[in-house]
Amino acid sequence: MPLIRTKKDLDQRLKNISNSLTLGLVPTMGALHKGHIELIKRAVSENGRVVVSIFVNPTQFNNKEDLKKYPRDLSKDLEIIKAVDSEIMVFAPSVEEIYQKNVQTKKYNFAGLDKVMEGEFRDDHFNGVGTIVEQLFNLVKPDNAYFGEKDFQQLRIIKKLVEIQKIPVNIVPCPIVREEHGLAMSSRNERLSEKMRLKAGFIYKTLQTAKEKFGTKSALKVKEWVVNQFIKEEDFKMEYFEIADIETLSPLKRKEKNKKYRAFIAVYAEDVRLIDNIAFN
Template sequence: MRPIETKKELDKILNRTPSSNTLGLVPTMGALHKGHLALVKKAVQENDRVVVSIFVNPTQFNNKEDLVKYPKDLSKDLELIESVDPDIIVFAPSVEEIYAQSVRPKKYDFQGLDNVMEGEFRDDHFNGVGTIVEQLFSLIQPNNAYFGEKDFQQLRIIKKLVEIQKIPVNIIPCPIVREDHGLAMSSRNERLSENIRLKAGFIFKTLQTAKEKFGTKSALKVKEWVKNQFLKEEDFEMEYFEIADVETLSPLKRKVKNKKYRAFIAVYAEDIRLIDNIALN
């Protein structure tokens, strides 16, 4: 399997695809795992042709050290994709191919979705996400694009991007895929020591208990309980825990009947940042 590296070559291949065919896109930053492959398999099942993009996008990293350390293994990624379907088109451009002379994100108005949780701790992160996703949508023009719910806030923001930019694509959310002990699958998990990786199942177990408590306790009480759980665990440092409205991502102050809520968390383990979330009702 040979990756496509230029926009020109990608355009040439896509132009040979019959217009009646449905085209699916799975955007990734590589270092693929079973979570990514679940998205790829779903895209293959639901579309005539599939493009998987592999691009470590510099404009969404507020921490340059995190960008440098982000795991990369293109040959392994290609093997995994080929094992799903050898006819998948893999687009793996360079930074120069995507950004030319100006490696800067566009500015978007995501109507407050980007100001909380991840946005509070990662300056310009979602502008960087929007910039690369909009460009991929423009280049590939997929009918359907697949995103994992592990990055639920990102998923909501991409839906808002499609709405404000009037991009004709269906955004397909896909469930979180977890390791056997509950840790949400992430490329960053590969950087954890074996011992801490096993212990990190504690994050999801805490979310599950928080969900149970949310049925009878206030959001404030649940947040206090989660904070105290992490204060007892010296291997993990909680950056934030928030309960928010699924649609607006606004932090919950008082429960409203018939509204959907989700709990979001970001945790540091061995200086590696892990995120997760869970539906509460």
């Protein structure tokens, strides 16, 4: 299985791929789990060749401690990828290879998609995401790129990035993969104690009940109910809960027919930040 460390090596290997084969890209920050595996499997099933990138991108971390603690295990990640398909190309560059000596964040106009929810609490986060994703798209030039819906706001912003930068790539959204008790799969879950990992299924159960209530209650009433549930649970600290239009990500004030909504949540458990979302209709 090819392990590629430099842009030059990546370019040379990509030039050897037949133009008749479609190329899929799965961008990751490593610490791979079952959610990533599903993305990779889908990419393999839908493309002639696949690149999986592993890069912990410093420009999307507004919290230096979070960047420092982010789990890294390249050897384990390579074993996981090889078990899916040994012909997958793995691009795992250093920070210096990607940014040279100039680790800077590019500024984008995401039409307000980056100002709510995650954007409100993680300053400049989505500019950092856009910076690395645009560079990966330009380096790999994939036909298809695969992203999980757990980071639905990020997915929506990447679609906007492709639109405003006129990048010829098809963005493929993939369903959230969950642990048995409902917790959305995330690399950060590894930092939770086993007891808390089980208890964190409460987040998804709350979202499911909120979805049920949304059928008969106003958005405000549903939001109040969710806030109260987390006030009762001392092990969790809720950062935000929002019901938003899936296209604009604007917080919902009054339901409108023929519009689709999604609920978004961020919660701290044992100082680990967990996010999740669920389609409401």
